[in-house]
Amino acid sequence: MTPELTLPEAAQSPAVLAGPAGILSSVREIATRELAPQVQAIDHDGLYPEETIRAFGEAGAYRSHLPGLDGQVPDLVTSIEAMAIAGEHCLSTSFCMWCQDALGWYIFNSENTALRDELGPGVAVGEILGGTGLSNPMKSFYGIEKLKLKAERVEGGYAVTGVLPWVSNLGDDHYLGIVFAVPGDGDKKVMAVADCSGEGVRIVQNEHFVALEGTRTFAVQFRKAFIPDSRVLADPIDDYLPKIRAGFILLQAGMTTGMIRGCIDLMMQMRQPLGHVNCYLPDQPEAFSETLAEMQETVAKLAATPFEPGKDYLVEVIRARLAAGEVAVQAAHNAMLHCGARGYVSEGAAQRRLREAYFCAIVTPATKQLRKMLADLGAA
Incomplete structure (x- = not known):
């Protein structure tokens, strides 16, 4: 069972305190007032609507599905509906919201309570933003691609090397979930959270898309990037992956x-x-x-x-x-x-x-x- 985490009341907007109906009403207001006028700029100019994405978080869009937050059972439906409201106007923004939801899903389903306490509150309210990083791992688990990240055990954590070609909702101050193999240790696989500004981590734009250009989708390069044990979600991933899989897809x-x-x-x-x-x-x-x-x-x-x-x-x-x-x-x-x-x-x-x-x-x-x-x- 995931331990309870309660955010301070100061971190809870009036919409959050009003429950799911309040959250969704506030999300719809923000979508109409702020997102709808930006849709053409997002599509044509690749605008990343960061202020709007953060505003959705303040309204509670990224928290309802998080197990253990405020003692709640995960309410995926409210988080899904918040995304849908934004998606009525703009799929790019709705996708970024899913990326944010997935990052929170990883953190709050981990047994690493220190990581949850460090990053969880910020992710839940949109102060900390990030991506999923699981496109390549999801394909590798089903024999479609080879896992692109490998690591060696070092003091206090892992040194990770490799390139993830497509990760969205990123920026210099953002985070992402990653999965890496550890050769020589039974080729076990470990899942962790990486910091885009961390030493040995670099984000690079290498393509432009016909749509979804406003999602800040980058290639992420790891060159012996240090991932401390404090940022590990599951080591190994075997029991953790089935736990997060259905929610990842349903969201x-x-x-x-x-x-x-x-x-x-x-x-x-x-x-x-x-x-x-x-x-x-x-x-x-x-x-x-x-x-x-x-x-x-x-x-x-x-x-x-x-x-x-x-x-x-x-x-x-x-x-x-x-x-x-x-x-x-x-x-x-x-x-x-x-x-x-x-x-x-x-x-x-x-x-x-x-x-x-x-x-x-x-x-x-x-x-x-x-x-x-x-x-x-x-x-x-």
């Missing part, structure tokens, strides 16, 4: 839910000017609304027991995530068709949502990895 429902809602809204906006011809399209917004409601019900049921063991539960989590990515792409495709030329211009919301939606299908675990995972489990 991504926030991104896809927001994306689908935004696309439904675009289709509905076209009812008045183009309804006389859009009615001939086979896929209508009402059908997506019904599908989304069913998906949310499934996710809520699964999210109520994120530590449930067993293959059957994991299969259902994977299937829910697979459906979410596929429906997000379908919804964005149909939003484009409903908007027509109005969505095909450089400032058009529909073409932006379509570009964003493909990220829902390729972010780890991607559609193809999810299908492989099901096949490996005998559930394809």
Whole structure:
């Protein structure tokens, strides 16, 4: 059981003190007031909306799912909904919120209470920001890639070397989760939190994206970077990974839910000017609304027991995530068709949502990895 951590009342905003409804109301207000006007700059200029991301944290967006915080059981649904509200406007920001949620999920599920006490409060309220760093490890665990980080044991910790090519929601003062192998020690794998400003750590932008450019996605280089034992999440990772896996996947429902809602809204906006011809399209917004409601019900049921063991539960989590990515792409495709030329211009919301939606299908675990995972489990 994760020990309780209580933040001082001064660190809890009025929205947090009002509970889930207060958190979500405040998140929606911030999304409308601050995020919506920045969407074009985020998409075209690669703006990283750091102040808005931190404001969401102050409102409580990154804390509801954290086990043991204020003595609570993890409430993934509120954290998912906070992401979804932002995702109605901008998938980049919703994705950064998921990165932040994942970092907190790692820390609060670790038995390293000193690390939780050091970084946990700041991560929970958005004062400390960071990324997940698990794209490569997640692929390596399922035989898709080789683990890219290796380490040697040194006094007081590990010296880590290697390069992670894609890690998001980063900056010089940010943190990220990492997994590294320790050759010569049974090739065990260890998970830890790395400091982007730490000695031997360097973040480098090496590509530009067709969407999600405002997510501060970098390659992270480790050159004998010292990771102290005080920053280790699990050593070894064997029992820890199953504990965090379902929550890691389920929290991504926030991104896809927001994306689908935004696309439904675009289709509905076209009812008045183009309804006389859009009615001939086979896929209508009402059908997506019904599908989304069913998906949310499934996710809520699964999210109520994120530590449930067993293959059957994991299969259902994977299937829910697979459906979410596929429906997000379908919804964005149909939003484009409903908007027509109005969505095909450089400032058009529909073409932006379509570009964003493909990220829902390729972010780890991607559609193809999810299908492989099901096949490996005998559930394809």
